[in-house]
Amino acid sequence: xxxxxxxxxxxxxxxxxxxxxxxxxxxxxxxxxxxxxxxxxxxxxxxxxxxxxxxxxxxxxxxxxxxxxxxxxxxxxxxxxxxxxxxxxxxxxxxxxxxxxxxxxxxxxxxxxxxxxxxxxxxxxxxxxxxxxxxxxxxxxxxxxxxxxxxxxxxxxxxxxxxxxxxxxxxxxxxxxxxxxxxxxxxxxxxxxxxxxxxxxxxxxxxxxxxxxxxxxxxxxxxxxxxxxxxxxxxxxxxxxxxxxxxxxxxxxxxxxxxxxxxxxxxxxxxxxxxxxxxxxxxxxxxxxxxxxxxxxxxxxxxxxxxxxxxxxxxxxxxxxxx
DNA sequence: CCTATTTGACCACA
DNA sequence: TGTGGTCAAATAGG
Numbered sequence: 001x002x003x004x005x006x007x008x009x010x011x012x013x014x015x016x017x018x019x020x021x022x023x024x025x026x027x028x029x030x031x032x033x034x035x036x037x038x039x040x041x042x043x044x045x046x047x048x049x050x051x052x053x054x055x056x057x058x059x060x061x062x063x064x065x066x067x068x069x070x071x072x073x074x075x076x077x078x079x080x081x082x083x084x085x086x087x088x089x090x091x092x093x094x095x096x097x098x099x100x101x102x103x104x105x106x107x108x109x110x111x112x113x114x115x116x117x118x119x120x121x122x123x124x125x126x127x128x129x130x131x132x133x134x135x136x137x138x139x140x141x142x143x144x145x146x147x148x149x150x151x152x153x154x155x156x157x158x159x160x161x162x163x164x165x166x167x168x169x170x171x172x173x174x175x176x177x178x179x180x181x182x183x184x185x186x187x188x189x190x191x192x193x194x195x196x197x198x199x200x201x202x203x204x205x206x207x208x209x210x211x212x213x214x215x216x217x218x219x220x221x222x223x224x225x226x227x228x229x230x231x232x233x234x235x236x237x238x239x240x241x242x243x244x245x246x247x248x249x250x251x252x253x254x255x256x257x258x259x260x261x262x263x264x265x266x267x268x269x270x271x272x273x274x275x276x277x278x279x280x281x282x283x284x285x286x287x288x289x290x291x292x293x294x295x296x297x298x299x300x301x302x303x304x305x306x307x308x309x310x311x312x313x314x315x316x317x318x319x320x321x322x323x
Numbered sequence: 324c325c326t327a328t329t330t331g332a333c334c335a336c337a
Numbered sequence: 338t339g340t341g342g343t344c345a346a347a348t349a350g351g
Contacts, residue, residue, distance in 0.1 A: 116330060117343055130342070134327090
């Protein structure tokens with residue numbers, strides 16, 4: 001956790017320094033663009049710091065409790081095959097990503113994941129893939145996800161997320177902050193790889209965009225499966241986290257690839273910002289169907305989320321953002 | 324070379 | 338002891 005602490009400290013310190021810098025540029029003679037850039041950078045720093053704190057807090061708060069997630073078989077199979085097994089806590093609720101066609105493989109959610117395992121799951125027809133953020137060691141990003149093809153509908157992928165992304169893809173192309181003896185040579189190679197990566201993501205998103213109309217993200221409220229488990233205090237946290245994961249994905253799904261719209265290539269930390277302002281609304285949307293006992297599945301279309309993702313105060317007109 | 328994936332081994336936990 | 342999660346060596350691929 002030393003890395004996390006130092007990064008947190010660094011982000012907060014940077015935020016303070018930038019604020020001081022901004023103060024100097026408050027003069028009307030100073031160009032407004034500079035203020036805008038500084039403001040954006042400050043927000044970026046603080047959001048990153050907050051994002052890290054959220055993750056730590058989440059780890060502490062949810063660890064002792066039993067996960068509200070059922071076994072993977074709980075959804076695919078009827079309840080008689082369900083085992084009340086404590087899965088690894090801290091996972092977000094399940095999201096079901098449907099491609100609408102027989103589109104091969106799990107959908108690209110905009111992040112770089114590295115597969116580290118695959119396991120056949122008892123009672124499931126399809127194996128579960130285990131992924132972690134590519135930047136786990138380079139940037140200490142602790143985001144994880146599990147992907148499993150649904151038994152009911154093989155075109156649907158059930159995706160579960162754990163942790164939030166603290167990585168910053170924008171910083172990849174910039175020289176790495178970590179001390180490295182082979183920095184210069186690694187940098188060239190890295191930026192080259194980054195280009196390939198971006199190209200790959202671009203292609204995926206283009207495909208995704210063409211699928212947008214048929215794309216569905218569903219969640220299931222597992223309180224129906226765990227009626228005896230009620231965590232009124234934590235449920236808000238969980239909803240928030242779930243929404244965060246959901247937002248991150250939708251963010252990726254709707255990301256345009258054109259160069260003129262930089263906003264959508266923004267880091268997840270900004271999703272967090274928007275999330276905080278609109279969380280109650282989103283939570284309401286998502287938790288509303290929990291009272292519906294016979295249909296716990298929620299369909300969320302892109303447009304409803306897209307509206308919420310837009311922050312009217314966001315500086316759309318600033319091309320320097322994240323550069 | 325380097326990075327990503329595959330896959331059997333290993334481990335923790337119930 | 339069985340299961341799900343993770344590790345790490347082997348392998349693939351650019």
